[in-house]
Amino acid sequence: MRKRSVGINVRVSVTEKRKMTLMAKRCGLSLSEYLRQRTLGYEPGGHPPKEVFDVLDKIDEMAENCQPSAGAKITACADEIRDLLIGGN
Structure with a gap:
């Protein structure tokens, strides 16, 4: 119908x-x-445009090459930005 x-x-x-x-x-x-x-x-x-997420992915890659404690903080910040951009809590 x-x-x-x-x-x-x-x-x-x-x-x-x-x-x-x-x-x-x-x-x-x-x-x-x-x-x-x-x-x-x-x-x-x-x-947000795809490029924003490309930049965040690049930040994740850079965090993998840092000291473990700094890398974890950088990754946590990038994840928080992603959550804010896609409406997460």
């Missing part, structure tokens, strides 16, 4: 639409999906 969708027209100013479109792009969502999530009470977050 086909799922039906119903459109809702919303009037906003040009500035408001520009802001919403920008926020949707930052989150990697279409404007419609961004508005759906906001309407349902979610706060969509942006996704």
Whole structure:
């Protein structure tokens, strides 16, 4: 059975639409999906670019070449950054 969708027209100013479109792009969502999530009470977050995680992986590699105690601290910091970026606790 086909799922039906119903459109809702919303009037906003040009500035408001520009802001919403920008926020949707930052989150990697279409404007419609961004508005759906906001309407349902979610706060969509942006996704960091892949390069951020590449840098964190490089930090992990460097930590492996450090003294064990320093390497463990560096790795712990990189893990904490990863958790913050992906919404972990």
